[in-house]
Amino acid sequence: MLTAMSPSIGRPSLRDRTREEVFALIRDSRDLTRSSLVDLTGLPSSTVSHAVTRLLAEGRVTESTAPAKGPGSGSGRPGLILNAVASATRTGAIDFGHRHLRVGLGDDMGNVVDEETVVLNVDRSPVKGLDEAVRLLRALCDRNQVTSLACVVGGVPGPIEAGTGLVNSTTTLSNWAGMYPARELEDRLGVPALVANDASVGAVGELYHGAGRGHRDFLYIKASHGIGAGLVVNGQPYQGGSGFAGEIGHIIIAGRPELCRCGNRGCLEAVVSVPSVREQLGHTHPHLDPDSIELASLEDPISARILNEAGRSLGAVLAGLCDLFNPTLLVIGGELGTSGKSLIDGVRASVNRYAQPATSAAITVVPAGLGRRAELMGAVQMAGALSHQ
Amino acid sequence: MLTAMSPSIGRPSLRDRTREEVFALIRDSRDLTRSSLVDLTGLPSSTVSHAVTRLLAEGRVTESTAPAKGPGSGSGRPGLILNAVASATRTGAIDFGHRHLRVGLGDDMGNVVDEETVVLNVDRSPVKGLDEAVRLLRALCDRNQVTSLACVVGGVPGPIEAGTGLVNSTTTLSNWAGMYPARELEDRLGVPALVANDASVGAVGELYHGAGRGHRDFLYIKASHGIGAGLVVNGQPYQGGSGFAGEIGHIIIAGRPELCRCGNRGCLEAVVSVPSVREQLGHTHPHLDPDSIELASLEDPISARILNEAGRSLGAVLAGLCDLFNPTLLVIGGELGTSGKSLIDGVRASVNRYAQPATSAAITVVPAGLGRRAELMGAVQMAGALSHQ
DNA sequence: GGGGGTTTTTTCGCGCAATGAAGGAATGAA
DNA sequence: TTCATTCCTTCATTGCGCGAAAAAACCCCC
Numbered sequence: 001m002l003t004a005m006s007p008s009i010g011r012p013s014l015r016d017r018t019r020e021e022v023f024a025l026i027r028d029s030r031d032l033t034r035s036s037l038v039d040l041t042g043l044p045s046s047t048v049s050h051a052v053t054r055l056l057a058e059g060r061v062t063e064s065t066a067p068a069k070g071p072g073s074g075s076g077r078p079g080l081i082l083n084a085v086a087s088a089t090r091t092g093a094i095d096f097g098h099r100h101l102r103v104g105l106g107d108d109m110g111n112v113v114d115e116e117t118v119v120l121n122v123d124r125s126p127v128k129g130l131d132e133a134v135r136l137l138r139a140l141c142d143r144n145q146v147t148s149l150a151c152v153v154g155g156v157p158g159p160i161e162a163g164t165g166l167v168n169s170t171t172t173l174s175n176w177a178g179m180y181p182a183r184e185l186e187d188r189l190g191v192p193a194l195v196a197n198d199a200s201v202g203a204v205g206e207l208y209h210g211a212g213r214g215h216r217d218f219l220y221i222k223a224s225h226g227i228g229a230g231l232v233v234n235g236q237p238y239q240g241g242s243g244f245a246g247e248i249g250h251i252i253i254a255g256r257p258e259l260c261r262c263g264n265r266g267c268l269e270a271v272v273s274v275p276s277v278r279e280q281l282g283h284t285h286p287h288l289d290p291d292s293i294e295l296a297s298l299e300d301p302i303s304a305r306i307l308n309e310a311g312r313s314l315g316a317v318l319a320g321l322c323d324l325f326n327p328t329l330l331v332i333g334g335e336l337g338t339s340g341k342s343l344i345d346g347v348r349a350s351v352n353r354y355a356q357p358a359t360s361a362a363i364t365v366v367p368a369g370l371g372r373r374a375e376l377m378g379a380v381q382m383a384g385a386l387s388h389q
Numbered sequence: 390m391l392t393a394m395s396p397s398i399g400r401p402s403l404r405d406r407t408r409e410e411v412f413a414l415i416r417d418s419r420d421l422t423r424s425s426l427v428d429l430t431g432l433p434s435s436t437v438s439h440a441v442t443r444l445l446a447e448g449r450v451t452e453s454t455a456p457a458k459g460p461g462s463g464s465g466r467p468g469l470i471l472n473a474v475a476s477a478t479r480t481g482a483i484d485f486g487h488r489h490l491r492v493g494l495g496d497d498m499g500n501v502v503d504e505e506t507v508v509l510n511v512d513r514s515p516v517k518g519l520d521e522a523v524r525l526l527r528a529l530c531d532r533n534q535v536t537s538l539a540c541v542v543g544g545v546p547g548p549i550e551a552g553t554g555l556v557n558s559t560t561t562l563s564n565w566a567g568m569y570p571a572r573e574l575e576d577r578l579g580v581p582a583l584v585a586n587d588a589s590v591g592a593v594g595e596l597y598h599g600a601g602r603g604h605r606d607f608l609y610i611k612a613s614h615g616i617g618a619g620l621v622v623n624g625q626p627y628q629g630g631s632g633f634a635g636e637i638g639h640i641i642i643a644g645r646p647e648l649c650r651c652g653n654r655g656c657l658e659a660v661v662s663v664p665s666v667r668e669q670l671g672h673t674h675p676h677l678d679p680d681s682i683e684l685a686s687l688e689d690p691i692s693a694r695i696l697n698e699a700g701r702s703l704g705a706v707l708a709g710l711c712d713l714f715n716p717t718l719l720v721i722g723g724e725l726g727t728s729g730k731s732l733i734d735g736v737r738a739s740v741n742r743y744a745q746p747a748t749s750a751a752i753t754v755v756p757a758g759l760g761r762r763a764e765l766m767g768a769v770q771m772a773g774a775l776s777h778q
Numbered sequence: 779g780g781g782g783g784t785t786t787t788t789t790c791g792c793g794c795a796a797t798g799a800a801g802g803a804a805t806g807a808a
Numbered sequence: 809t810t811c812a813t814t815c816c817t818t819c820a821t822t823g824c825g826c827g828a829a830a831a832a833a834c835c836c837c838c
Contacts, residue, residue: 016794016795017795018795018796019795033815033816034815034816035814035815035816038815043796043797044796044797044798045815045816045817046796046797046798046799046816046817046818046819047795047796047797048816049815049816049817049818050795050796050817051795052816053817075805075806075807075812075813075814076804076805076806076812076813076814076815077803077804077805077813077814077815077816078804078805078814078815079814079815079816080815080816159745159747161747168747170746170747170750171745171746171747171748215630216630217629217630218630229713231713231714233622233623233627234622234623234627238622238623239715240606240714240715240716241604241605241606241607241715241716241717241718241751242715242717242747242748242751243715244715244745244747244748244751245713245714245715246713246715247712247713247715247745247747247748248709248712248713250712250745251708251709251712252709252743253643254642254643254644255643255644317709319640320637320640320641320706320709320710321709321710321713323636323637323639323640324618324620324634324635324636324637324710324713324714325620325629325634325713325714326628326629326630326631326632326633326634326635326636327629327630328630328631329630354641356548356559356560356633356636356639357559357560358548358550358557358559358560358631358633358636359560359631359633359636361559362630362631362633405824407824407825408824422786422787423786423787424785424786424787427786432825432826433825433826433827434786434787434788435787435788435789435790435825435826435827435828436824436825436826437787438786438787438788438789439788439824439825440824441787442788464783464784464785464834464835464836465783465784465785465786465833465834465835466784466785466786466787466832466833466834466835467785467786467833467834468785468786468787469786469787
């Protein structure tokens with residue numbers, strides 16, 4: 001089982017390390033010319049030229065005939081832009097939600113090729129969720145004439161122990177506890193599988209395709225039935241020393257009376273979460289369907305205030321975490337994060353109020369750019385990265 | 390000005406990249422043999438042999454004749470241990486404390502060659518501190534027949550803005566605010582200088598020479614007149630998105646009445662810091678000299694209780710931060726951290742109580758292994774790393 | 779003490795990647 | 809057109825990386 005997104009394990013051979021390094025740069029960056037590769041790598045131009053020539057001959061890279069109009073400096077021969085060719089390799093991606101299941105097919109560049117979503121209470125029976133996910137993935141493969149997958153990446157709501165892939169059972173009460181979901185997927189599909197915490201996977205999605213683009217250090221907060229954080233550190237997802245980074249749902253807010261399912265009082269996710277917010281909203285919306293209604297549809301002042309207040313509570317906790325971590329961005333996702341402006345404003349207000357001035361000045365607070373698809377897109381991205389290792 | 394510990398900028402040429410990679414491994418690890426290098430790099434044994442032969446010929450590496458008795462597997466030809474030769478290169482290191490100044494001379498392996506400490510109220514006049522540090526450094530050079538330094542690294546108590554090296558003035562009230570200490574050192578000494586936050590520098594010291602050895606992810610807490618944290622992430626010091634990571638002194642503990650110098654109530658460092666603890670101790674130790682006495686000398690039950698309680702307050706805040714970051718170690722340094730068992734026990738108790746079970750189970754809480762020398766040794770280590778870039 | 783097994787390290791020649799220098803190619807400006 | 813600038817390729821040379829096989833240094837056992 002694969003347990004991390006470690007860089008370049010499969011060194012084909014040192015002899016063409018340069019070519020692979022050049023290719024990886026072309027793949028991961030955008031609008032690169034040969035000369036910008038020279039700048040990036042520090043290699044002599046002849047070496048870069050040689051490597052690119054060979055990559056072109058192998059069909060792994062194409063040249064766009066339109067010349068680059070980049071800020072080269074003005075005059076002079078314009079460089080030709082190089083693009084990596086997405087291979088025929090396909091990967092699988094799975095987002096195990098609480099009440100839904102998203103499955104996708106991706107290419108090695110991290111693009112979603114096809115996807116499918118079903119409503120399913122995964123929480124109740126993770127095994128059923130795994131079976132259904134595998135079934136959907138097989139259907140997607142058939143539909144796209146894909147005969148084999150390079151790997152599969154999944155996100156589950158629970159803390160995944162580093163190294164073993166075990167869903168830790170002392171911290172979560174969910175039915176995932178005690179399972180080895182990556183191994184389960186490998187057994188069912190026969191390909192390498194990697195399963196990570198859903199917030200961590202969502203953070204990757206936002207990093208590559210959403211609000212996190214251009215940021216190297218940020219927090220993705222998945223505020224849904226529970227609250228979890230995904231960390232991006234130095235441009236890479238960070239899982240912590242033992243895989244449990246981002247488990248912030250049970251940080252205690254002193255003085256709050258709310259009883260948490262974990263037994264303590266004042267846990268962040270007892271104060272701010274879909275169930276607790278729904279309960280508060282229930283007083284003004286007595287006919288609120290607890291399972292189907294979208295929080296985002298609530299635009300009356302009282303609801304806005306409740307959401308804003310929830311955001312403030314969340315932001316007060318995040319402020320302290322920002323003092324430690326100093327991110328440049330907070331991405332608020334999950335059902336609450338995508339519920340609208342009120343909650344985001346509340347988070348921003350609290351962060352500005354409680355975090356260090358210099359720290360909060362560096363922070364932007366935004367809702368998830370990908371909405372509910374952050375996790376799936378992150379899984380596709382991780383699978384793409386995994387496929388060329 | 391150098392602004393980060395980035396890896397291997399100065400690639401001499403790609404042709405001997407392998408040799409440099411091998412050398413870097415020998416330099417940074419310990420007790421390596423050729424065969425362990427083969428395992429680490431994935432290179433063919435012939436290539437490693439070739440590279441090592443040349444390094445030996447160049448005098449950059451020596452072979453210890455005593456064979457390695459490592460856990461190779463038992464029988465078989467024992468490998469010869471390779472050691473990097475410390476070059477004649479010398480670096481400077483400075484620890485700017487509140488009331489003391491430590492200056493050291495280091496080699497490129499990060500070892501302290503010579504050092505000097507003076508008592509000086511650096512806080513009152515950073516410029517005087519800089520002048521005195523430079524004077525001491527020059528004296529150390531003379532004493533050791535060193536004619537030139539490769540670089541200088543310093544640690545100052547204040548948040549250093551990434552990129553510019555400016556001591557941020559919106560966050561700290563110290564006299565360092567608004568200064569560019571790295572530039573000041575460069576102007577005075579004429580060599581590349583890097584200045585970082587003192588807690589961050591201390592973390593590096595503990596990482597390489599102290600309690601942090603063998604850990605990849607930990608927090609070094611400098612609990613002294615203020616409270617700051619140094620983060621080690623993936624085995625590297627981490628300064629945050631804009632350089633302010635670890636500024637945890639003003640995280641607010643809800644419900645605490647203590648007035649902080651920043652104007653808020655209940656800041657961590659208003660509750661737990663040398664001044665606040667001294668004030669509490671003053672009731673039982675009315676003749677406590679506020680400037681000279683060592684907290685560690687207080688062993689009576691009441692003092693122990695006060696320190697334990699301070700540790701508990703500190704630990705309650707750290708618990709939340711650990712939930713986010715999931716370190717495997719908390720190193721408590723600074724004057725309070727080295728005051729004895731009581732405070733450490735308090736931190737440990739709170740972390741175990743308030744952090745997630747799986748998170749706290751992964752954490753060890755220890756006092757600084759290097760005591761007050763953590764910052765100087767970290768600066769020497771960073772300077773050594775900087776010198777071969 | 780000699781043989782077999784194990785692990786580490788070196789030897790050897792081949793092939794090819796990396797290199798610097800020089801020149802060609804594509805553009806804008808004068 | 810000519811020049812300056814920037815980008816890219818060509819070319820011969822150098823020496824590194826490679827695999828296979830042998831040598832070296834240890835252990836254990838009989």
